Structure formats: structure tokens, C-alpha cells
Amino acid sequence: MSLAPWRSLVARALHRNRSNAHSRYLQLATVKPNGRPANRTIVFRDYLEDSDTLAFTTDARSAKAEQIERYPWGEACWYFTGSREQFRLSGPLKLVTAQTTEAALAEARKMIWGSLSERARQQFTWPEPDAPKANRSAFEQPAPPADEPAEQYCLLTLEPQEVIHLELKGDPQNRTAYVLIDAGWQSEAVNP
Amino acid sequence: MSLAPWRSLVARALHRNRSNAHSRYLQLATVKPNGRPANRTIVFRDYLEDSDTLAFTTDARSAKAEQIERYPWGEACWYFTGSREQFRLSGPLKLVTAQTTEAALAEARKMIWGSLSERARQQFTWPEPDAPKANRSAFEQPAPPADEPAEQYCLLTLEPQEVIHLELKGDPQNRTAYVLIDAGWQSEAVNP
Numbered sequence: 001m002s003l004a005p006w007r008s009l010v011a012r013a014l015h016r017n018r019s020n021a022h023s024r025y026l027q028l029a030t031v032k033p034n035g036r037p038a039n040r041t042i043v044f045r046d047y048l049e050d051s052d053t054l055a056f057t058t059d060a061r062s063a064k065a066e067q068i069e070r071y072p073w074g075e076a077c078w079y080f081t082g083s084r085e086q087f088r089l090s091g092p093l094k095l096v097t098a099q100t101t102e103a104a105l106a107e108a109r110k111m112i113w114g115s116l117s118e119r120a121r122q123q124f125t126w127p128e129p130d131a132p133k134a135n136r137s138a139f140e141q142p143a144p145p146a147d148e149p150a151e152q153y154c155l156l157t158l159e160p161q162e163v164i165h166l167e168l169k170g171d172p173q174n175r176t177a178y179v180l181i182d183a184g185w186q187s188e189a190v191n192p
Numbered sequence: 193m194s195l196a197p198w199r200s201l202v203a204r205a206l207h208r209n210r211s212n213a214h215s216r217y218l219q220l221a222t223v224k225p226n227g228r229p230a231n232r233t234i235v236f237r238d239y240l241e242d243s244d245t246l247a248f249t250t251d252a253r254s255a256k257a258e259q260i261e262r263y264p265w266g267e268a269c270w271y272f273t274g275s276r277e278q279f280r281l282s283g284p285l286k287l288v289t290a291q292t293t294e295a296a297l298a299e300a301r302k303m304i305w306g307s308l309s310e311r312a313r314q315q316f317t318w319p320e321p322d323a324p325k326a327n328r329s330a331f332e333q334p335a336p337p338a339d340e341p342a343e344q345y346c347l348l349t350l351e352p353q354e355v356i357h358l359e360l361k362g363d364p365q366n367r368t369a370y371v372l373i374d375a376g377w378q379s380e381a382v383n384p
Contacts, residue, residue, distance in 0.1 A: 022273045029221035029231035029267075037229050039221035039269040041278050075221075077231040081214040081273060086233050126364060126383060133381040139364040172318060172331040189325040191318060 004052040004185050006163045006178045010078075010087060017082040026078035028056070028158075030067040030093070038067060044078070045112050048157060049104070054089065055112055056156040057120075060097055062129050065154060068093045074158055084168040089160040096155035105155070113149040124150035166192060196244040196377050198355045198370050202270075202279060209274040218270035220248070220350075222259045222285070230259060236270070237304050240349060241296070246281065247304055248348040249312075252289055254321050257346060260285045266350055276360040281352040288347035297347070305341040316342035358384060 017023035024044045032038050045055045054076070058065055068074070075090040096105045113121070122143035127134040144150045163178040173192035178185050209215035216236045224230050237247045246268070250257055260266070267282040288297045305313070314335035319326040336342045355370040365384035370377050 020273070022271070025271065027219035027221075027231060027269045027271070029219075029229035031223060031227065031229050035223065035227075035263075036265050036282070037221035037223050037267045038280075038282075039219060039231060039267040040280060041269060041271045071227075073228045075229045075231040077219045077233060079214070079217065079219070079233045081212070088230075088232060090228070090230075123384075128383060130367075130369070130382050133367075133383055136364075172328075175322075175325075177322070190322050191320060191325055192315075 001050050004160070004163070004178070004180075005187055006087070006160075006165060006185075007052060009165055013078075013080045013083055013085055013087070017080045020082055023080055023082070026076050028064070029075045029077070030064055031071045031073070032063075032067055033070050038064065040064065042076075042156075045115070048108050051159075053157050053159045055108065056158070057112060057116070058095070058154050058156045059124060059129060060095075060152045060154050064156075065095055068095050068156070076158055086164075086166045086168075088162075088164040088166075089158060090163075091159045091161040094157045094159070096157065098149065098151050098153070105157075109153075109155040110147075110149055112155055113153060114146045116146075118143045121146070121150065121153075124153045193242050196352070196355070196370065196372075197379055198279070198352075198357060198377075199244060201357055205270075205272045205275055205277055205279070209272045212274055215272055215274070218268050220256070221267045221269070222256055223263045223265070224255075224259055225262050230256065232256065234268075234348075237307070240300050243351075245349050245351045247300065248350070249304060249308070250287070250346050250348045251316060251321060252287075252344045252346050256348075257287055260287050260348070268350055278356075278358045278360075280354075280356040280358075281350060282355075283351045283353040286349045286351070288349065290341065290343050290345070297349075301345075301347040302339075302341055304347055305345060306338045308338075310335045313338070313342065313345075316345045 028042050029039045042056045072093045074093045078087040096109045125141040127138045161180045165176045167174040175190050175192040178187045217233050220234050221231045234248045264285045266285045270279040288301045317333040319330045353372045357368045359366040367382050367384040370379045
């Protein structure tokens, strides 16, 4: 397959900002069951194989997992502090859980699990997120092994349908909108 | 008035991260008229006087201005890259326009305008945001003076009702939830 036209720009941004660990952090907006927006930082893990779909991880017990089951659409805002550029990526979200049977997704879930640090894997053994803080001992279970995904661990995917790239450098700033129409990407330079 | 209990934590984060210009950037999630989430980077300007209300600026012609008129609620995600901590601030949004008559808000709109850089003021003379890119000459009008707010310029306010503070440092991470109930803030340590 050919990659979406914004892919090379994200790759360039990741390269230019590679000295910052936080360059893989972005903010994901979702909609709560009460209709209000929610927003939090998540970590970009990789693209799904042969696709432009972004992969993240989350805990099945987290508020965002429930939000996504109820309203599977998100907009990620990815700001690169070094190169001063922003990508807004909007599209359907999907939760890939321990129960997901679709082979490629179940395989991707395992692959990404295997790439997580021990500390990241351990977090899936922690007690219920957002519940009153548990005792320290509740956070001391060993991490599940790299070849055995925790039951609570989910892969979270975002398949962009629209991407807006903004470069703060430039006079005026450069803003380009990319839209997926009939499986083809169209792009247009727009006013910032 | 007494400040909200999370105010000193935001102040500390701003201080600790003061060497990063981007420490005043945060991501604001809103809901579009079609019910989908939107998310973009905005700049924290200040608090409104004698309040815990955050102030930002926007252009009356921007998509977010329309979204906020239709659905005036937002969640800001403010991640500090140096101290590795996140604030999620959720609450009603308000657009303060050239037509706003409420004296304190109209005054705050003028005050913040006066604090903007010449370059920031000039952006309000630029052509319609998101329209096909105009010629360079359309971006060359002089900035309006610091004592005459542009017609399109709006103050945007967020009055937090709930704030969640997460420190990535710490083992386990520290997460504290603050909720405004009957004009008083309650806080609770919760599981990350």
C-alpha cells in the first residue's frame, strides 16, 4: 500500500524531535457518555502494519475505554515542541481487547504488548484506575511477562479520516488539511 | 477570595517549566456540532481577576468559536514536559466578544489584548481561517494597536469544575482529583 501523504510529515517531525521523549506523547479527545469532551495525554506506540492507523495502549478499566465503546470517535492533537508543529488527527477509534477475535488485530495487540517496558506492563496489574488510592502494596505485583498480555490491556487504534498540519514557523504559518475521500487522500493549503 | 487548591500546583508547574516557552501551551477539547470531539493547542494567557477562571484568546471566525457557541463545555489537557505532570481541567467555556457588555469581562478582553505581542495582534487581520490559502499580501496588514482590540478578537474563558492532576514521577504515580461542589473544592487521592 502507499502511505498517506501526511505520514512522511509525521515521520519527519518524530525524527526532528527525537531527542525529546515527550515527542511521542499526544492528547486524545473523546466524548463522555454525558456528551462532554474528555482529553488526556497518551503515548504513540506505532502504526498498525500496512496501514495509516495509529496504535496506543489503554486499560479496559479506564474511563476512556468506556467512552470509546459508547462513542468510537476521537481527535488527537500532537504538538511537537522542538519543531513547533501540530498535527490534528481525527477518525474512528477501536478498542482491541483480550476478547477481540479478528486475527490481525489480536496479533497487533500481542506485538505491541511485547514492545512495552516492564514498568508499562506492570501498570496493568495496578488496582482500579480513579478509585480511592489503594495502599502501596497493591502496586507491587510483578509485571506480566512480555509474551503474555494482561487481561486488562487493550490496544487502542485511531484510523485518521482527516489530518490538519500546522507549522508555527513561517510567516504566515503553514496549515494544510488532508481529507480521506473514497479511500484517497486529498490535500489543500488553507489559511492558518 | 481564596484560590482553588490546584492553583498553587499549576503555579509551581509553570515555575518549574519556565524555561520552556511551550509550558504555556495546552490542548483544548470541545465538541463539534456533529457530536464529534475536536482538539487543538491553545495558549494560556492568564487567570481572570479574583477567580480561578483561565483565559485564552481566539478568533470569532474560528471553528472553535462556533463549537463553543453551540456547546460551551471544554476539557483542557495541560502537560508539562519538564516536570512530567498533567492537569486536566474541565468546565464551562465562554466567548467574550466585541459585543459582550458585562463590564468585568469586556475589561478583561481589553486587558489581555493589550498584553498580546504585535505578531499575535496581527493574526486577527488575517483572512478567514481554514479557507483556501490566500495570497501572501492578504497577510501583510499592520497589527491593530494595543489599545484597540480587533473586532474578530475574542477572549475565551474556562471555569474549571473538575481538575485532575497526575504526576508521572513517583512510584506509583500520584493522581489527585479536585471537584467543585457547592462552591467548595473537594480533593481526593485516586489510583493512577
